[in-house]
Amino acid sequence: xxxxxxxxxxxxxxxxxxxxxxxxxxxxxxxxxxxxxxxxxxxxxxxxxxxxxxxxxxxxxxxxxxxxxxxxxxxxxxxxxxxxxxxxxxxxxxxxxxxxxxxxxxxxxxxxxxxxxxxxxxxxxxxxxxxxxxxxxxxxxxxxxxxxxxxxxxxxxxxxxxxxxxxxxxxxxxxxxxxxxxxxxxxxxxxxxxxxxxxxxxxxxxxxxxxxxxxxxxxxxxxxxxxxxxxxxxxxxxxxxxxxxxxxxxxxxxxxxxxxxxxxxxxxxxxxxxxxxxxxxxxxxxxxxxxxxxxxxxxxxxxxxxxxxxxxxxxxxxxxxxxxxxxxxxxxxxxxxxxxxxxxxxxxxxxxxxxxxxxxxxxxxxxxxxxxxxxxxxxxxxxxxxxxxxxxxxxxxxxxxxxxxxxxxxxxxxxxxxxxxxxxxxxxxxxxxxxxxxxxxxxxxxxxxxxxxxxxxxxxxxxxxxxxxxxxxxxxxxxxxxxxxxx
Amino acid sequence: xxxxxxxxxxxxxxxxxxxxxxxxxxxxxxxxxxxxxxxxxxxxxxxxxxxxxxxxxxxxxxxxxxxxxxxxxxxxxxxxxxxxxxxxxxxxxxxxxxxxxxxxxxxxxxxxxxxxxxxxxxxxxxxxxxxxxxxxxxxxxxxxxxxxxxxxxxxxxxxxxxxxxxxxxxxxxxxxxxxxxxxxxxxxxxxxxxxxxxxxxxxxxxxxxxxxxxxxxxxxxxxxxxxxxxxxxxxxxxxxxxxxxxxxxxxxxxxxxxxxxxxxxxxxxxxxxxxxxxxxxxxxxxxxxxxxxxxxxxxxxxxxxxxxxxxxxxxxxxxxxxxxxxxxxxxxxxxxxxxxxxxxxxxxxxxxxxxxxxxxxxxxxxxxxxxxxxxxxxxxxxxxxxxxxxxxxx
Ligand SMILES: [Zn+2]
Ligand SMILES: [Zn+2]
Numbered sequence: 097x098x099x100x101x102x103x104x105x106x107x108x109x110x111x112x113x114x115x116x117x118x119x120x121x122x123x124x125x126x127x128x129x130x131x132x133x134x135x136x137x138x139x140x141x142x143x144x145x146x147x148x149x150x151x152x153x154x155x156x157x158x159x160x161x162x163x164x165x166x167x168x169x170x171x172x173x174x175x176x177x178x179x180x181x182x183x184x185x186x187x188x189x190x191x192x193x194x195x196x197x198x199x200x201x202x203x204x205x206x207x208x209x210x211x212x213x214x215x216x217x218x219x220x221x222x223x224x225x226x227x228x229x230x231x232x233x234x235x236x237x238x239x240x241x242x243x244x245x246x247x248x249x250x251x252x253x254x255x256x257x258x259x260x261x262x263x264x265x266x267x268x269x270x271x272x273x274x275x276x277x278x279x280x281x282x283x284x285x286x287x288x289x290x291x292x293x294x295x296x297x298x299x300x301x302x303x304x305x306x307x308x309x310x311x312x313x314x315x316x317x318x319x320x321x322x323x324x325x326x327x328x329x330x331x332x333x334x335x336x337x338x339x340x341x342x343x344x345x346x347x348x349x350x351x352x353x354x355x356x357x358x359x360x361x362x363x364x365x366x367x368x369x370x371x372x373x374x375x376x377x378x379x380x381x382x383x384x385x386x387x388x389x390x391x392x393x394x395x396x397x398x399x400x401x402x403x404x405x406x407x408x409x410x411x412x413x414x415x416x417x418x419x420x421x422x423x424x425x426x427x428x429x430x431x432x433x434x435x436x437x438x439x440x441x442x443x444x445x446x447x448x449x450x451x452x453x454x455x456x457x458x459x460x461x462x463x464x465x466x467x468x469x470x471x472x473x474x475x476x477x478x479x480x481x482x483x484x485x486x487x488x489x490x491x492x493x494x495x496x497x498x499x500x501x502x503x504x505x506x507x508x509x510x511x512x513x514x515x516x517x518x519x520x521x522x523x524x525x526x527x528x529x530x531x532x533x534x535x536x537x538x539x540x541x542x543x544x545x546x547x548x549x550x551x552x553x554x555x556x557x558x559x560x561x562x563x564x565x566x567x568x569x570x571x572x573x574x575x576x577x578x579x580x581x582x583x
Numbered sequence: 584x585x586x587x588x589x590x591x592x593x594x595x596x597x598x599x600x601x602x603x604x605x606x607x608x609x610x611x612x613x614x615x616x617x618x619x620x621x622x623x624x625x626x627x628x629x630x631x632x633x634x635x636x637x638x639x640x641x642x643x644x645x646x647x648x649x650x651x652x653x654x655x656x657x658x659x660x661x662x663x664x665x666x667x668x669x670x671x672x673x674x675x676x677x678x679x680x681x682x683x684x685x686x687x688x689x690x691x692x693x694x695x696x697x698x699x700x701x702x703x704x705x706x707x708x709x710x711x712x713x714x715x716x717x718x719x720x721x722x723x724x725x726x727x728x729x730x731x732x733x734x735x736x737x738x739x740x741x742x743x744x745x746x747x748x749x750x751x752x753x754x755x756x757x758x759x760x761x762x763x764x765x766x767x768x769x770x771x772x773x774x775x776x777x778x779x780x781x782x783x784x785x786x787x788x789x790x791x792x793x794x795x796x797x798x799x800x801x802x803x804x805x806x807x808x809x810x811x812x813x814x815x816x817x818x819x820x821x822x823x824x825x826x827x828x829x830x831x832x833x834x835x836x837x838x839x840x841x842x843x844x845x846x847x848x849x850x851x852x853x854x855x856x857x858x859x860x861x862x863x864x865x866x867x868x869x870x871x872x873x874x875x876x877x878x879x880x881x882x883x884x885x886x887x888x889x890x891x892x893x894x895x896x897x898x899x900x901x902x903x904x905x906x907x908x909x910x911x912x913x914x915x916x917x918x919x920x921x922x923x924x925x926x927x928x929x930x931x932x933x934x935x936x937x938x939x940x941x942x943x944x945x946x947x948x949x950x951x952x953x954x955x956x957x958x959x960x961x962x963x964x965x966x967x968x969x970x971x972x973x974x975x976x977x
Contacts, residue, residue, distance in 0.1 A: 117832025143836055151953040151977045155843040158836035162627045162828060225946040245947040255700050257803035262615065262701045262851050263947045269703035439872055448873070493899035494874045495778070 640715025
């Protein structure tokens with residue numbers, strides 16, 4: 097197998113040679129060394145290497161290939177090579193009418209520019225998506241470069257027939273002609289290239305505030321204007337509503353604390369709960385109950401969203417759960433019963449949540465558990481920590497749902513831990529998640545050193561996320577036998 | 584013209600879930616889909632996408648216009664019918680008074696409105712389908728084979744789109760060759776009905792709605808511009824596009840683009856539909872739980888002439904299995920090309936992913952694009968009794 101052409105000595109840039117139909121004909125040594133693929137790639141079409149999960153990448157490559165008229169195709173993609181997924185930058189050029197070259201560079205090392213770019217895009221997209229303000233970037237000629245959903249909603253651009261413009265029709269289009277007369281002052285400010293400005297516009301019974309900031313580059317001067325758009329009439333209403341909500345919230349926080357703190361450890365077991373709501377009140381809920389036959393039933397749930405709505409949901413979930421938990425059914429049937437009650441009673445409220453129920457048998461030798469979209473329970477034994485199976489759909493979405501149930505013997509067990517996903521999904525400054533591996537390691541470490549699991553996990557988490565703000569409610573519920581049973 | 588309108592009366596075939604106008608099955612699609620597939624074809628390198636569109640339109644509309652004509656119609660009446668059908672289908676308003684001197688103009692155009700609402704920055708004429716329509720109409724009305732070219736288009740600021748007849752006759756495009764296929768779709772009763780959404784009621788209401796061109800020959804409805812286009816046109820255009828790209832080793836990439844066009848279309852169109860007064864009046868009262876929006880969208884799509892499909896498994900927010908018993912792509916492929924080694928329903932495949940992204944995704948439509956992946960696990964084209972699409976989070 098030929099390994100020419102040679103790539104750049106010292107740089108991790110592998111080369112795939114392709115024929116005129118974009119089928120791989122050679123794989124160079126650098127590609128093999130950096131990405132792990134080899135002769136099995138020869139004969140495959142280039143697009144067959146793209147991971148099934150990288151749908152956008154596949155479409156981007158397809159559109160660039162079908163439109164290829166020369167030049168460089170430059171993309172980041174997730175490839176599957178040598179059995180594993182790799183994030184790469186790929187540059188593709190025609191070498192002759194019969195041959196193409198694909199230069200492939202790993203982008204999954206934290207120090208690489210491709211990685212940083214992908215991360216920066218993710219962060220920017222995150223900010224744009226979550227912003228309560230409309231955001232639009234325009235260039236010095238007034239052409240829209242990028243905008244978020246809120247901007248699209250606030251501006252309500254329509255054709256003469258009342259048909260809404262598409263978001264994709266905005267990017268690349270001049271902003272000016274889209275704006276009605278009421279926006280003349282804004283137009284003037286943009287044309288003059290004002291540094292920073294605030295303009296108020298009365299339009300169709302609304303008051304919009306538009307705040308402009310120019311973005312400059314050292315050599316090129318003003319290159320873009322960032323416009324923030326808010327609906328002041330809406331904000332006034334929100335402020336009034338907030339005052340009412342705040343009062344409710346104080347009450348709700350007290351109520352929620354009372355609700356969740358009434359927790360006594362069942363005989364022979366020790367229960368340790370750590371609960372960190374993101375705001376005054378949270379969207380997580382948990383419960384420990386001893387059933388009539390001595391079974392200890394653990395319950396944990398995580399309502400979508402945070403803050404007031406989620407907190408209201410948790411109260412509904414808790415009261416509905418209380419109504420079904422001692423109904424004599426197993427975990428899966430109890431989840432199904434809970435789902436029926438919530439979907440039937442609170443249809444319009446869209447109470448959507450994940451939940452898990454774990455039953456510890458009266459002799460403490462077996463657990464039966466069920467999940468609905470919730471992370472599986474973790475079991476610590478003398479051989480280590482394992483995460484048990486998870487599955488099932490969300491609760492509250494649809495009546496008639498069934499949930500998977502499992503059982504497992506727990507002889508010699510040391511702890512069972514239930515969590516909500518805010519724990520594994522917490523991120524550090526680089527945007528990387530705390531993740532399951534770190535969680536399992538922190539649990540294992542606590543167990544080996546005889547520390548309290550919750551405290552150890554949370555201190556590991558704090559060290560990991562460092563100064564990053566918490567973004568979701570976090571709950572850890574740990575149960576362990578008070579004296580280790582004789583095996 | 585009004586007295587001739589009865590020739591375009593809509594017949595809805597409840598067994599096949601097809602809309603039939605002037606004897607031809609037509610498909611309702613919006614400007615998003617129409618402009619996107621046109622963009623995909625016309626921007627492809629190394630093939631002549633405009634030619635594919637023009638030729639398909641010519642052969643399909645030659646038949647369609649002929650169907651609307653009756654023995655004894657005078658030439659003026661024939662041209663009026665050709666323009667009337669064009670407007671009725673929602674493509675725009677043709678002024679054919681100058682046709683004898685080789686000049687037709689259009690003061691409004693589905694394609695111009697569609698590109699303006701959906702894309703930015705096109706300056707090249709955009710009414711490619713109209714060029715083929717006029718050639719086909721000319722053949723139906725006069726029996727002559729000629730070509731029309733758009734020499735000015737409203738997309739680039741002209742007051743009207745102008746189509747001029749090229750001098751001299753030219754070789755005819757062969758008529759569409761279809762094989763007759765004996766196929767009976769599985770009955771709706773074979774599938775579970777959703778708990779709260781009355782699909783037949785929605786389809787009946789939509790079929791009764793006057794979805795045809797207005798005074799401008801446009802159909803602004805449900806927050807989009809709709810048009811009724813013969814199924815044969817879409818099938819010919821998509822099949823030929825894939826075949827020509829296959830010659831360059833890019834068949835799979837071409838298919839992927841058609842799927843993604845349909846996904847984008849579904850995201851935009853069904854969002855338009857879900858925020859329209861029509862939806863509020865008809866579907867919203869039936870919504871009980873979150874998954875009902877999805878069932879509602881599926882019910883609406885069953886009135887569009889695409890064929891009918893049914894949800895057979897659905898986990899809200901996660902997975903969807905949906906089976907199409909008579910999709911127009913599968914039926915068309917069987918008629919035009921016979922059986923296939925692999926599934927051929929790229930539009931429905933993309934729409935299935937788009938519907939999930941719309942109901943369960945967040946952010947702009949660009950953010951939602953690609954959040955769900957769809958595959959066609961079984962297809963009527965490969966001998967299955969229905970086409971089955973599997974959608975899951977990507
Ligand atoms: Zn035009
Ligand atoms: Zn199919």
